[in-house]
Amino acid sequence: MKLEENYSLLKHNTFGMDVRARYFVEYQSVSELIELLQSDIIKQHSLLAIGGGSNLLFTKNFDGVVLHSKICFYETTRETDEHVYLRVGSGVVWDDFCAVMASRGLGGAENLSYIPGEVGASAVQNIGAYGVEVADIISRVETVEISTGKIRLFGVSECEYGYRESIFKAALKNHYLVTAVEFRLDKMPQFKLEYGNLSEAVASVEPLTVEEVRKAVIAIRKSKLPEPSEFGNAGSFFKNPLIAATQFNQLREQYPTMPHYVAGNELVKIPAAWLIEQCGWKGKTLGGAAVYEKQPLVLINKDHAKPEHIRLLAAAICESVADKFGITIEPEVNYI
Ligand code: EPU
Numbered sequence: 001m002k003l004e005e006n007y008s009l010l011k012h013n014t015f016g017m018d019v020r021a022r023y024f025v026e027y028q029s030v031s032e033l034i035e036l037l038q039s040d041i042i043k044q045h046s047l048l049a050i051g052g053g054s055n056l057l058f059t060k061n062f063d064g065v066v067l068h069s070k071i072c073f074y075e076t077t078r079e080t081d082e083h084v085y086l087r088v089g090s091g092v093v094w095d096d097f098c099a100v101m102a103s104r105g106l107g108g109a110e111n112l113s114y115i116p117g118e119v120g121a122s123a124v125q126n127i128g129a130y131g132v133e134v135a136d137i138i139s140r141v142e143t144v145e146i147s148t149g150k151i152r153l154f155g156v157s158e159c160e161y162g163y164r165e166s167i168f169k170a171a172l173k174n175h176y177l178v179t180a181v182e183f184r185l186d187k188m189p190q191f192k193l194e195y196g197n198l199s200e201a202v203a204s205v206e207p208l209t210v211e212e213v214r215k216a217v218i219a220i221r222k223s224k225l226p227e228p229s230e231f232g233n234a235g236s237f238f239k240n241p242l243i244a245a246t247q248f249n250q251l252r253e254q255y256p257t258m259p260h261y262v263a264g265n266e267l268v269k270i271p272a273a274w275l276i277e278q279c280g281w282k283g284k285t286l287g288g289a290a291v292y293e294k295q296p297l298v299l300i301n302k303d304h305a306k307p308e309h310i311r312l313l314a315a316a317i318c319e320s321v322a323d324k325f326g327i328t329i330e331p332e333v334n335y336i
Helices: 030-037 094-103 119-125 210-224 245-254 272-278 307-325
Strands: 002-008 020-027 047-050 062-069 074-079 083-089 138-145 151-155 176-186 232-236 242-244 267-269 289-291 298-301
Touching: 020 030, 030 138, 030 176, 062 176, 094 119, 094 210, 119 176, 242 245, 245 267, 272 307, 289 307, 298 307
Parallel strands: 020 062, 047 062
Antiparallel strands: 002 020, 074 083, 083 176, 138 151, 138 176, 232 298, 242 267, 289 298
16 A cells, blocks of 8 residues: 655646645555555545546645555456456556457447546546447446445446436445446447547448547547647536527527537537637636637646636636526536
8 A cells, every 4th residue: 555645646637736635545455445444544534536637626735635546457257148247446547448448349438438537437427428428338336435444336227327427426425435347348349430520530441340449539539639748637627518498499599500419308418618619718818727729628727727727717618608608517527
């Protein structure tokens, strides 16, 4: 186990905020974690579990214990004619998992390639891209309860998955730590290419393999999203808002080109990127923070941004979208 005091979190958040944690602990196994949860240091401080730090904004130093899983393993648990079930440690880097699946020709994770972060956090955040959410391929989530140190397994239906939502972010927030995730992968992949320009990107590829779809997804992501090594960022800063169909119909009279996706239940999803662009935010800066030129849903640390710059910029964007369209957009990124 690794325990550090007054530890810089710079390498542990993709926004590149230079803040410190009072304590930082990494654990390599479930038994190490259970032992750790019984220690005074854990019982006496507030806790924050992080993965790759790719979906959070540290607003100040963290006066508690930051926990980071280094549980890294792959284990095939069972196999049917159609599927392979694979347990993966929560500390495995998400895209390493996607790469291993692609190299084995197992389908399901390819559309989620190149998303920053780690396996444990993927199951908390329900990461999604190109028409796929990680919930679609999860069969079980393995956790340890923080207050008791007891192991608890959640079947996928118990995880209450929704768009960027799970029980681990809502009713059970800060109650359980994910130690491993069991995925169900397809031996005979059925590719989902309807979203965006993915089908175009692979149109001339024959035969189409998991590896090829993965390559196309990576190329699209690289063309739209900034690398944290170039500009600190946390991917989409806001969620795409869901509005009532009645509100959408009124707005469409004024903005006939407003892009939208019917989301069922009389709800319509509007791309926040479009709303933000219409409000004139593309490329705008505030202190060291900026709205990314190629994808305004992404806020970047352009030049030594302070947390406050990002926060003020995000708040100003929300306000102007609300003023212009009467739509509330909410951060997807967690403020700590
Ligand atoms: N758009 C604009 N201007 C732009 C860019 C986009 O108006 O400069 C509009 C267009 O109408 C476009 C639409 O936004 O059709 C959607 O854009 P895109 O397909 O790039 O995706 P997104 O809705 O902006 C979501 C996820 C991304 C994920 C992509 C691809 C959320 C909050 N974001 O973005 O996830 O990669 O779809 O599936 O749902 C992340 O969560 O960090 C993330 C990057």
